[in-house]
Amino acid sequence: MASFEVIGGKRLKGDIFPQGAKNEALQILCAVLLTPEPVTISNLPDIVDVNKLIELLDNLGVKVNRTAPDTYTFQADDINLDYLQTDSFVKLGRSIRGSVMILGPMLARFGQCKLPKPGGDKIGRRRMDTHFIGLEKLGATFSYDTHDSFFHIETKGLKGVYLLLDEASVTGTANIVMAAALAEGTTTIYNAACEPYLQQLCRMLNRMGAKISGVGSNLLTIEGVEKLGGTEHRLLPDMIEIGSFIGMAGMTGSEITIKDCQIPELGLIPDTFRRLGINMEYRGDDIYIPAQDHYEIDTYIDGSILNVSDHTWPGFTPDLLSIALVVATQAKGTALIHQKMFESRLFFVDKLIEMGAQIILCDPHRATIIGQNKQVPLKGITMTSPDIRAGVALLIAALSAEGRSVINNVEQIDRGYQNIDGRLNALGAEIRRL
The missing domain is CATH 3.65.10.10 (Enolpyruvate transferase domain)
Structure with missing residues (x-):
């Protein structure tokens, strides 16, 4: 210590x-899983939580190339789903709160994900219902194993739907937006979080080919697309x-x-x-x-x-x-x-x-x-x-x-x-x- x-x-x-903004970085890093094309992110802070999430992505099969002290290029074209079964994944996933935001991208692109109960600050209860209720309404099946504290989620295909969130959760909104970007049809999210970091995520996804409107408001409309491409992004x-x-x-x-x-x-x-x-x-x-x-x-x-x-x-x-x-x-x-x-x-x-x-x-x-x-x-x-x-x-x-x-x-x-x-x-x- x-x-x-x-x-x-x-x-x-x-x-x-x-x-660079920590809370934005955790969302943006998870979004690289949505495309097999290269995504370059700059102004990344050199802090423990960000570095652990980069390590998790690297272990998951994302190609990680550090091109400058604050700049990385990521390419998720060969993801190893078997890594989700390893002790390394459990250890890293439990050590940071930001790991929860791999759920939406993994579900949208690969139809499945599992995650140990995330860690983070000990500041009281931090429920995750908003994440899972939203993803379930998009067409996912969710279960929680109380013995090993693992969340399991899978889908045979996500479809757009109207969502009224029970709370304006930033990470919950981010997870649902990333999943909806590749869902079939149109998703409407009311009572969405509208923090600048969430706005940054939406703008990045739009540059990748997503169709998100209402950015900056608490009413987001996402028209699902078949695939997303690469982009460059700089953190606030x-x-x-x-x-x-x-x-x-x-x-x-x-x-x-x-x-x-x-x-x-x-x-x-x-x-x-x-x-x-x-x-x-x-x-x-x-x-x-x-x-x-x-x-x-x-x-x-x-x-x-x-x-x-x-x-x-x-x-x-x-x-x-x-x-x-x-x-x-x-x-x-x-x-x-x-x-x-x-x-x-x-x-x-x-x-x-x-x-x-x-x-x-x-x-x-x-x-x-x-x-x-x-x-x-x-x-x-x-x-x-x-x-x-x-x-x-x-x-x-x-x-x-x-x-x-x-x-x-x-x-x-x-x-x-x-x-x-x-x-x-x-x-x-x-x-x-x-």
């Missing part, structure tokens, strides 16, 4: 480039990294420019951090955050306490609530953080309380933060990263704290953030990997 030793209290300064910058860097700059009083942000794709992220008191300005496609000695949480028009909560897109992404929470601890004012989607995601606040933060954990979904206006700085402690986003929130807290902190289990952070210690050290941070 690796750890970070962090010496806090240092102001950072300089430019930082966000990595990671909006979660961008939000993390905004929060880090405000909390540490740092002057940072986040480069090449694709600002129109960030939705409410900048405005939410502005309401938490962090100043920023757009300089072309860059976000400049000036050094701030203090920042103040906004209130509603009637003066009541600000409530920061997660919503489906274009609402505030749940992946940044941990960052918003830690930023609020050193602001002037009070905020209620409401994590609606996952019941275990706020449990890391006990570490922030131990560092000196004033937080009341109301229940598994809500926490009230009484900001200390940087009058009582956090103090360094030893802690453990429970998941990717909480891990980075704790890293931001450690960077702002007085003294030495140790964060254990930083493999969780490595799953989603590329060389985070090296990139932050280049700005003046003092982080040592143990």
Whole structure:
């Protein structure tokens, strides 16, 4: 188990480039299974979850050629279905959540797939009903083996259908869209997720020959085609990294420019951090955050306490609530953080309380933060990263704290953030990997 030793209290300064989007990468990588032709993907982040999915594809028979540090060409013209029976597949499939998105492409192209219950962050229940109900309605037969925790799915032919999703699941929508792209007839998906990453997937599939309309809305129409071809695709910058860097700059009083942000794709992220008191300005496609000695949480028009909560897109992404929470601890004012989607995601606040933060954990979904206006700085402690986003929130807290902190289990952070210690050290941070 690796750890970070962090010496806090240092102001950072300089430019930082966000990595390619993790959540988009996992969808796009699975889509290469839809065609026997080459697909080139650039701006891929060099992170654990992405690298494991590439390894899984390689073992499955996809030809993988790395042509640049962030660019790969994939060709799925000789898939080995027997690999699905191996221990290697079980180990890799269970280690990452993104493996679930091979189901739609494999079902559409090969008529079958099996998958061990996927892994990922331990943030509470993450049901997969939307995936399987949608694929069943397209014509698949699904079963789940409770003894070995394996999902089995197969079809004799997918046919288009009207779907009203029970939740706007991003990965569920992605799986259904990829399956429907090769189904017979027209599929309509209502209450579809419409995150920028899902939009990117749809645009990529259209370049491959799919016929998807309504991209960017929650009503998608997919006219099935017989086959898809190759293409080239470049990932968006990671909006979660961008939000993390905004929060880090405000909390540490740092002057940072986040480069090449694709600002129109960030939705409410900048405005939410502005309401938490962090100043920023757009300089072309860059976000400049000036050094701030203090920042103040906004209130509603009637003066009541600000409530920061997660919503489906274009609402505030749940992946940044941990960052918003830690930023609020050193602001002037009070905020209620409401994590609606996952019941275990706020449990890391006990570490922030131990560092000196004033937080009341109301229940598994809500926490009230009484900001200390940087009058009582956090103090360094030893802690453990429970998941990717909480891990980075704790890293931001450690960077702002007085003294030495140790964060254990930083493999969780490595799953989603590329060389985070090296990139932050280049700005003046003092982080040592143990």
